[in-house]
Amino acid sequence: MSALPTHLFDALDHVGIAVADLDTAIAFYEDTFAMTLAHREVNEEQGVAEAMMTVGDPAAPHAHIQLLAPLTPDSSIGKFLDRSGPGIQQLAYRVGSVDEVSKVLRDKGLRLLYDDPRGGTAGSRINFIHPKDAGGVLVELVEPAASPDPH
Structure with a gap:
């Protein structure tokens, strides 16, 4: 069994919220909570249209609210x-390596939804811990896309 690292999760990445209409939800979060739209895309593989709303100052480190609307x-x-x-549909944690964290969690007996990580928002890699193994909460593991080298 893998030794437990000092921490598995680097930060809270986002809270996923299921919504019926993405445009209406974006307008609500912008107008009511003064959040800004950071990113919007359609994920055909997962059957969702999604929008990441920035919590706090977009120039500072921050978490997001992810609005999720079904395609079907x-x-x-x-x-x-x-x-x-x-x-609220899910709680997502940012990780350095979704492969390594998935292995540690599997070694501890937790079930993950995917055998191998899948593509997530903005080029990230993701996997999910089964809610029955995470206190009834769907937990997403998010490895952000690598930042391009500025040089």
Whole structure:
């Protein structure tokens, strides 16, 4: 079994919130909470349209609120909305290596949803801890895309 590192997670990356209409949700978070849209994309593989809303000063280190709208009613977010209504769908932690953290968690007996990490928002790599192994919470592991070398 792998030795437990001093920490597995580098930071809180985002909280995912399921919404029925992405444009309406973006407007609400901008107008009501003064958050700014950092990134928006469609993830066909996961069946969602998503928007990352910046919490706090965009120039400072920050976390995001990820708004998730289903592309189809039978997508995971569509099913979540049907079952639970709009609201918090996941908690995501930033990790240095999704492969290494996944191995440590598997060695501890936790189930991950994917055998190998998949593509996430803005070129990140992701995996999820099964909610039954994480206190009823869907936990996402996010390895951000490598920053381009400025030189």
